[in-house]
Amino acid sequence: MSLGIYIQVPFCQTKCTYCNFHTGVVSSARFAPYAKAVETEIREHRSRLSSAGVALPDSLAALTVDTVYFGGGTPTLLDPAHLQGMLDAVRETFPSKFREVTLEADPETVVTEKAEAWAEAGINRVSFGVQSFSDAELKAAGRVHRRADIYLAVPILRAAGICNISFDLIAGLPHQSSDSWRNSLEELIQIAPQHVSIYLLEVDEGSRLGNELLRGGTKYFASAVPSDDDMADSYDSARQVLSAAGYEHYEISNFAKPGFASEHNRKYWRREPYLGFGAGAHSFSSLQRWANAHDSAAYVQSIAAGKVLIEQLETISSSQALEEELFLGLRQLAGVDLDRLQESYQVSLKDRFTSLESAGLIECSGSVVRLVPAHLSISNEVFVALMR
Numbered sequence: 001m002s003l004g005i006y007i008q009v010p011f012c013q014t015k016c017t018y019c020n021f022h023t024g025v026v027s028s029a030r031f032a033p034y035a036k037a038v039e040t041e042i043r044e045h046r047s048r049l050s051s052a053g054v055a056l057p058d059s060l061a062a063l064t065v066d067t068v069y070f071g072g073g074t075p076t077l078l079d080p081a082h083l084q085g086m087l088d089a090v091r092e093t094f095p096s097k098f099r100e101v102t103l104e105a106d107p108e109t110v111v112t113e114k115a116e117a118w119a120e121a122g123i124n125r126v127s128f129g130v131q132s133f134s135d136a137e138l139k140a141a142g143r144v145h146r147r148a149d150i151y152l153a154v155p156i157l158r159a160a161g162i163c164n165i166s167f168d169l170i171a172g173l174p175h176q177s178s179d180s181w182r183n184s185l186e187e188l189i190q191i192a193p194q195h196v197s198i199y200l201l202e203v204d205e206g207s208r209l210g211n212e213l214l215r216g217g218t219k220y221f222a223s224a225v226p227s228d229d230d231m232a233d234s235y236d237s238a239r240q241v242l243s244a245a246g247y248e249h250y251e252i253s254n255f256a257k258p259g260f261a262s263e264h265n266r267k268y269w270r271r272e273p274y275l276g277f278g279a280g281a282h283s284f285s286s287l288q289r290w291a292n293a294h295d296s297a298a299y300v301q302s303i304a305a306g307k308v309l310i311e312q313l314e315t316i317s318s319s320q321a322l323e324e325e326l327f328l329g330l331r332q333l334a335g336v337d338l339d340r341l342q343e344s345y346q347v348s349l350k351d352r353f354t355s356l357e358s359a360g361l362i363e364c365s366g367s368v369v370r371l372v373p374a375h376l377s378i379s380n381e382v383f384v385a386l387m388r
């Protein structure tokens with residue numbers, strides 16, 4: 001077992017119309033104090049978490065950090081020296097042997113000088129929020145980048161030696177059609193990133209687009225959002241196109257060329273421990289889950305005051321742990337080994353799957369159960385039925 005580190009950078013250039021994340025458009029003057037606060041949190045995490053009621057197991061201290069993930073927000077807005085400083089704090093605080101260090105990036109933020117500094121700092125994987133190759137869709141969604149920026153950014157990264165690249169695409173953006181979706185997939189395949197994430201548009205009512213969908217209006221193109229059935233078709237066509245191009249579908253939303261599945265994200269689905277630093281970052285110690293305060297200014301103030309503000313702290317009961325094993329495990333196409341779970345949790349589970357198997361939604365092979373690939377687009381319904 002190893003340890004993952006997640007570092008949250010909650011700043012963006014603009015707010016995408018569909019986004020309801022706790023991210024803000026703030027003055028760049030706030031970047032350096034934020035990065036310094038994260039460094040302090042990393043170096044002093046044990047004592048500060050203890051004061052906040054988090055009991056880190058001693059076994060965690062012996063684990064080697066092998067993955068780091070800078071997420072956001074848009075972490076590429078920061079000066080590379082800030083990213084380097086946070087990585088140095090991780091190296092100096094934990095036993096570390098980095099195998100995968102990922103930086104989330106918006107394509108328009110990639111320039112040669114920064115890419116070379118990222119590589120120098122030890123970043124070896126970049127996850128792009130590409131979302132679409134259609135400028136009409138990108139513009140309607142409030143994204144800053146355009147199709148041309150994607151084509152400029154990738155060669156810059158590869159020239160800097162960062163060749164492990166992931167693309168996110170979103171099925172269901174306003175103005176998306178089956179043709180434009182197919183075109184985005186085809187352009188992606190020409191560029192050949194090592195990893196692809198396909199997300200269905202989730203419109204939270206707190207976002208501007210969600211508000212318009214619920215209450216009406218024309219500013220954010222709510223009427224041009226594809227139907228749920230169209231989104232499901234887009235997801236299915238992505239599965240087919242990516243599979244034909246040599247990508248392994250290893251998790252509901254994730255596809256990878258052989259050997260390029262995300263090591264860090266796998267820790268989430270396998271319930272391996274990870275510590276999150278920065279405003280709104282989530283952590284899991286095997287025994288407890290918690291999240292830092294979401295407000296970045298309150299977070300920085302709490303660090304300056306010698307504390308860390310925790311908003312949610314939950315001790316995981318055995319029954320919760322089992323639900324998580326099922327929910328997270330079934331997200332992986334390899335499925336879940338029921339024998340292992342039955343032995344670990346001393347419960348009988350097979351009956352819970354009988355009706356889902358009869359309905360053709362899950363399939364069993366020996367003691368392993370998994371979602372039937374043809375029905376992955378309705379996986380949420382399976383999870384709801386399973387947790388009843």
Ligand code: SF4
Nearest residue numbers: 012015016019072073
């Ligand atoms: S870049 Fe990501 S985090 Fe920032 S506003 Fe857009 S969707 Fe939200």
